[in-house]
Amino acid sequence: MVVFACAECGAVVTTRVARVALPDHAGQKYGYGLLPSLLEPGTYAVDPGDGRPWQPLQPEPEIYGVRLMRYCITGPADRIGIAPGDVRRTVFIWERLGGCCCGWDGQYGPNLACAKCGHPVATRVDDCGFWQVVWLEPDAVRPVAVAGPVQRVMDWEDLSSTPPVDQRGYWSPQWEASVAVALAHLLTVSDGKQVAVPDGPVAEVFRQAIDALFPPGPPELHLVLAGPGLPAAITDIALVPRHPQTGEVWPCEAGAVVPLAADVWTYLAFHDDRRLLPAAYGMPAGVRRDDPPPLLPNSLFRPNTPAALIDL
Ligand SMILES: [Zn+2]
Ligand SMILES: [Zn+2]
Numbered sequence: 265m266v267v268f269a270c271a272e273c274g275a276v277v278t279t280r281v282a283r284v285a286l287p288d289h290a291g292q293k294y295g296y297g298l299l300p301s302l303l304e305p306g307t308y309a310v311d312p313g314d315g316r317p318w319q320p321l322q323p324e325p326e327i328y329g330v331r332l333m334r335y336c337i338t339g340p341a342d343r344i345g346i347a348p349g350d351v352r353r354t355v356f357i358w359e360r361l362g363g364c365c366c367g368w369d370g371q372y373g374p375n376l377a378c379a380k381c382g383h384p385v386a387t388r389v390d391d392c393g394f395w396q397v398v399w400l401e402p403d404a405v406r407p408v409a410v411a412g413p414v415q416r417v418m419d420w421e422d423l424s425s426t427p428p429v430d431q432r433g434y435w436s437p438q439w440e441a442s443v444a445v446a447l448a449h450l451l452t453v454s455d456g457k458q459v460a461v462p463d464g465p466v467a468e469v470f471r472q473a474i475d476a477l478f479p480p481g482p483p484e485l486h487l488v489l490a491g492p493g494l495p496a497a498i499t500d501i502a503l504v505p506r507h508p509q510t511g512e513v514w515p516c517e518a519g520a521v522v523p524l525a526a527d528v529w530t531y532l533a534f535h536d537d538r539r540l541l542p543a544a545y546g547m548p549a550g551v552r553r554d555d556p557p558p559l560l561p562n563s564l565f566r567p568n569t570p571a572a573l574i575d576l
Contacts (some may be wrong), residue, residue: 265412268344268405273381279350282415283309285511288525289441290345292568293393298366299437301347302395306349307450311399313341339370339387344400348390351398353379355387363391374401388433409466410524418511421491425531428465435560442467442525446503450487451477453501453520457484465532466503469565488490490516 268278286309290302339394354376362474363369367390374384376398385404390396428439449471452457460483461470470487491514502518505526513523524532 265410265415265421266308267410268346269405270312270381270383270385271404271524272383273378275378275380277351277353277378277385278346278410279306279402280410281306281346281350281414282412284309284506284509286311286345287438287441287508288445289395289438289479290397290435292395292441294395294437294440294541296508298390298392300399301349303347305347305349305372306377308344308346309430311343313339339399341388342402344389344402345397345401345407345452348388348396351376351386351388354385355379357384362557365392367391367394367396369394370399374404380536387388389544394527395529396420401542411567415509416532420505420507420514420526423474423505423508423526423530425534426527426529427559428469428565429559429561431559433560434562435561435565438525439469439528439533440566440568442528443473443565444569446470446522446524447477447567449522450474450501453522454478459485459487459501461487462489463510465535465538469532469567472564472569475553487522489529490514490521490532491529503532504531 265280265282265340267276268279271278284303285300290309303502346410352382356376357375360372362371362376368375369391370387370389374387376386376388377383378385383404385401387401388397388401389399390430413496426436426438428436430436450470456479458478458481459474460476461467466487466489485500487503488497488499490497490499491505495500497516497518499518501520501522502513503524504516504518504521505527506513506523508526513521
């Protein structure tokens with residue numbers, strides 16, 4: 265485990281955290297409500313970024329002697345994301361608190377300073393529509409190894425799933441981001457050849473996008489689920505899980521692999537009924553009557569487009 269310390273004065277500015285893989289929805293903008301934390305407490309993830317340096321957007325005209333400076337929200341490469349509750353001993357930089365609907369969006373650059381020396385160290389993002397996170401500036405902090413419980417890496421079979429649809433019938437934003445990332449991998453490994461997908465939930469979330477992105481015609485390649493708990497699949501392209509802690513992709517003998525976030529993969533592979541035990545006498549009629557029906561989406565699935573994975 266590590267804590268992160270201010271590179272300027274050495275003050276510790278986080279609790280103890282252990283590294284996990286960066287979630288696919290790290291840069292997602294979704295809806296208009298408050299979203300939960302991007303990362304679990306006690307964890308951190310590194311965003312390699314897209315290679316663009318932190319640059320001001322279009323220069324704004326000077327009005328009444330004041331010029332508004334606006335910055336990319338994406339920030340520099342290798343920012344370190346942590347849960348907002350894991351930050352310690354920082355203070356707001358008031359002139360950089362942009363967003364201001366329900367919180368801050370980080371559009372003016374780092375908005376948290378080290379409370380000891382005043383050096384900008386991080387950007388808090390918690391406005392509506394953003395997954396709440398604090399991005400530590402890679403050059404403003406340094407990791408310090410500390411004693412603590414060793415992070416237990418979960419077995420593949422123990423990984424949980426994220427339901428695809430919420431109570432209102434909306435598709436999960438995590439699913440929209442993760443399927444979009446998997447589609448980008450699929451485009452790369454298929455080399456533009458038409459791909460067949462298995463009927464059922466995989467087709468429900470991939471089919472429409474494949475039809476729109478790939479050239480028409482009979483499929484030349486086949487995408488098949490492969491991973492823990494499934495029989496070994498000999499196929500052109502295997503849709504395999506990516507471990508949420510280590511980022512490891514399930515090792516597979518297929519010609520090519522398309523990694524998919526394990527929480528989405530698990531649901532696609534097992535329809536989330538792995539833990540249901542067979543009942544000896546079936547479900548009593550009264551219980552079945554009161555059991556809520558499965559949640560159904562109120563629209564076709566649409567994976568995120570690059571515009572929804574915010575890079576403004
Ligand atoms: Zn708001
Ligand atoms: Zn400091």
